Amino acid sequence: MDYDAKTALIVVDVQNDFADAAGSLYVSGGETVVPVINGQISRAREADATVVYTQDWHPESTPHFEKDGGIWPVHCVRDTWGAQFHPDLDVVGPSIRKGTGGEDGYSGFTVRDPESGKETPTGLGSLLLDAGIEKAVVVGLALDYCVKETALDAVAGEFATTLLTDATASVNLQPGDDERALADLEAAGVVLVGSGM
Ligand code: VGL
Numbered sequence: 001m002d003y004d005a006k007t008a009l010i011v012v013d014v015q016n017d018f019a020d021a022a023g024s025l026y027v028s029g030g031e032t033v034v035p036v037i038n039g040q041i042s043r044a045r046e047a048d049a050t051v052v053y054t055q056d057w058h059p060e061s062t063p064h065f066e067k068d069g070g071i072w073p074v075h076c077v078r079d080t081w082g083a084q085f086h087p088d089l090d091v092v093g094p095s096i097r098k099g100t101g102g103e104d105g106y107s108g109f110t111v112r113d114p115e116s117g118k119e120t121p122t123g124l125g126s127l128l129l130d131a132g133i134e135k136a137v138v139v140g141l142a143l144d145y146c147v148k149e150t151a152l153d154a155v156a157g158e159f160a161t162t163l164l165t166d167a168t169a170s171v172n173l174q175p176g177d178d179e180r181a182l183a184d185l186e187a188a189g190v191v192l193v194g195s196g197m
């Protein structure tokens, strides 16, 4: 991956609940992507690229959780261990926190009101535009939810978007969700590459 000052590396939701085997929504292989992502962060910094993070940041009760009518176990409750970045992740830039008001939705660019369905921007898009970013590289967790939706919004927002396939891992609620996510991303114009490239 080639970085430059017009490129942003977007590190999606590398938080304990997804990346640590003790996390409540552990993504199998989640911890193995951390060193791969750190390698990308260091390359990005050397090239003066922007590095930005997202965090799932839920209240204790939200229609996103199974106990409140949604589909997910309780995870990434704001200000808890599960919502913190994985301790091995190099954090060198700002973080966009999403779902803070109980909103649903998976993309780092927008959140969705669970009642009205209305989408509102998180601030990630304007942060990238203000920094003069034209290209986005997306990594993190989980491929079939937040990584996928973030990369789809990035490409729809006219950023030339690359997904690093060995810097992500899937929840796979249904077998094959990972393959379907990759196919959807490719169909939308996201370029899929291994991080060695
Ligand atoms: C995510 C499920 C629920 C993610 C967030 O970060 O991919 N997945 N909330």
Ligand code: ZN
Pocket: 056, 058, 064, 072, 075, 076
């Ligand atoms: Zn969530």
